[in-house]
Amino acid sequence: MSQISTTPTYDAIVIGGGTMGTAAAWELGKRGRRALVLEQFSIPHTLGAHGGKTRVIRHAYAESPDYVPLVRRADDLWQELEAATDRQILVRCGGLELAAPGYGHAARARTAAVEHGIDHEWLSPTDVHRRWPGVTIPDDWDALYSAEAGFLLTEPAIESMANEARRLGVEIHQGEPVIGWRLDGDGVRVETGAQVYRADRLIIAAGAWSSRLLGDLGIPLEVRRKTLFWLSVADATPYRPESLPVFISDSLHGEIYGFPVFDHAGLKIANHAGGDPTSPDAVDRSIRPGEEQNVVDLARLLFRGIGPGIVDSTVCLYTVTPDADFVLDRHPVYAQVAIGAGFSGHGFKFAPAIGESLVDLAFDSASQPLPRLALARFGQASATA
Ligand SMILES: Cc1cc2nc3c(=O)[nH]c(=O)nc-3n(C[C@H](O)[C@H](O)[C@H](O)COP(=O)(O)OP(=O)(O)OC[C@H]3O[C@@H](n4cnc5c(N)ncnc54)[C@H](O)[C@@H]3O)c2cc1C
CATH class of the missing domain: 3.50.50.60 (FAD/NAD(P)-binding domain)
Known part of the structure; x- marks a missing residue:
């Protein structure tokens, strides 16, 4: 049988x-x-x-132009998903890629943009301030703006x-x-x-x-502990998606990226660089004193209205290849x-x-x-x- x-x-x-x-x-x-x-x-x-509510989407891909076709396909599919579910997933507020002298992120993003015909603007620090009054970058920094960029709601x-x-x-x-x-x-x-x-x-x-x-x-594969912070802002108006793009800043403070204020109090900001090796079971999910220093220093350099307080924070995991x-x-x-x-x-x-x-x-x-x-x-x- x-x-x-x-x-x-x-x-x-x-x-x-x-x-x-x-x-x-x-x-x-x-x-x-x-x-x-x-x-x-x-x-x-x-x-x-x-975790952490939002993720940057950008197309002028500084890491390598090889990723551009993949992000373009993904962007089409995010729009397809929004249409299928009648739910907002992508907030297209534009993106600013910034770099201090000697740091290459903005120039590498421009290389990818040129290679793949992505609309972009190479802006002076004065242009940046005129366009987004909430943002002030040092006189010798590079800035690339891409209107297609924005953030995804995780x-x-x-x-x-x-x-x-x-x-x-x-x-x-x-x-x-x-x-x-x-x-x-x-x-x-x-x-x-x-x-x-x-x-x-x-x-x-x-x-x-x-x-x-x-x-x-x-x-x-190395698992790394990463921290995210929401910094207090005295007045959120200049930091909402209508008035502030997502930003990535390459400087001695780190590779720091952030988001306009959206659906959560405070300006979300984090450092892509660094992070202690850990494992998903052993990771310390509490924030240690002083861990926010790099992002607070960078935020104070770029934004005049950032308060001293931290509204919220969380710990997330990267899994990194060499x-x-x-x-x-x-x-x-x-x-x-x-x-x-x-x-x-x-x-x-x-x-x-x-x-x-x-x-x-x-x-x-x-x-x-x-x-x-x-x-x-x-x-x-x-x-x-
Ligand atoms: C702080 C932070 C900021 C980031 N910022 C950005 C950004 O701005 N833009 C961007 O593009 N990317 C960003 N990323 C990266 C992006 O979020 C990750 O690359 C992506 O989420 C990885 O997806 P994943 O499916 O590999 O992992 P996950 O989303 O964690 O999914 C893995 C899943 O597998 C499950 N699982 C594991 N083992 C088992 C098992 N044995 N049985 C059943 N289930 C199991 C887990 O529970 C988990 O749900 C960021 C990541 C972090 C941590």
């Missing part, structure tokens, strides 16, 4: 229902795949990489990707941590405390927890497994485009990883499907 399997079976399982996992889920739903997302916490939550973004995925038939389990996965014929078996599941394909998008699921690959480029590839041995990891503190803006790539890598044997993001750069061959 043949045995009837009681193991729930899917076309694809996604481990991690955070930024990239919900993006992959949305794409799986759009392609009509029978899919399951397993998230250890809730969707969204504040214990991983997507909770509406992740909730909307998850909701659209559900509407399209994807199953999403919250509060169900994955204990492990292994091969099962041409597919995979995934085990949680509650159940064993089977799927033809696996997508691993586990953020700061990635090394636990990919430990044997030895991908060089070259700060992402890992977006197939497993080097098992072609049915796609991996999205090491988003190095700048992945959110790309999420829906990363979701598409993860699904392509999992299902389409002709799809190739972008060389810049491939595991091969760490000396690992990619599996051929």
Whole structure:
């Protein structure tokens, strides 16, 4: 007598229902795949990489012009998501990329803008002050303005990707941590405390927890503790999105970026540079005295109306590769497994485009990883499907 399997079976399982996992889920739903997302916490939550309410989106990409096609695709998809859900996700307030003498961020952003024909303006410090009276930059600083830039609202973004995925038939389990996965014929078996599941394909998008699921690959991923602050402003009027773009400032204070006042008291500001190595279980989630000093010093230099107080703060996790480029590839041995990891503190803006790539890598044997993001750069061959 043949045995009837009681193991729930899917076309694809996604481990991690955070930024990239919900993006992959949305794409799986759009392609009509029978899919399951397993998230250890809730969707969204504040214990991983997507806490802190907002994320910068910019297109003149100082890190490398190679990222521009990916952010353009993501921007189209963010707009598609807004239209599908009738919910605001992207606030297009423009972006200012600033650099002190000897610091290259603004010039590198201009290189990407020129290479990809992105509208931009190279402004003098006087132009900047005239245009945004709340901002004063030193006379010898560089400034690039891009009107396409702005910020994304993380909770509406992740909730909307998850909701659209559900509407399209994807199953999403919250509060169900994955204990492990292994091969099962041409597919995979995934085990949680509650159940064993089977799927033809696996997508691993586990953020700061990635090394636990990919430990044997030895991908060089470092988890870093990052702090975010909301600084008090005497009068919020000159700091709202109508009057202030998102900004990134490269100087001796660090690579400090910030947002206009929106839906939360205070001006949000943080330092992209630095951060202590940690692990998601051991991380100190309290703010230590003096940790805000760099961002307060920079804010006082640029904005006259910043008060001394800190309205709010939080701790978030970066998962960083040695070259700060992402890992977006197939497993080097098992072609049915796609991996999205090491988003190095700048992945959110790309999420829906990363979701598409993860699904392509999992299902389409002709799809190739972008060389810049491939595991091969760490000396690992990619599996051929
Ligand atoms: C402070 C801060 C500021 C940032 N600013 C920007 C910015 O301005 N612009 C920008 O583009 N990017 C920014 N980023 C980066 C961006 O937020 C991240 O690159 C992105 O959120 C990473 O997504 P992820 O899916 O890898 O991680 P996450 O969103 O954390 O998702 C991983 C998920 O996997 C789940 N998981 C892990 N292990 C398991 C398991 N075993 N079982 C079940 N579930 C599991 C986790 O619970 C989590 O929900 C910032 C990041 C931080 C921390």
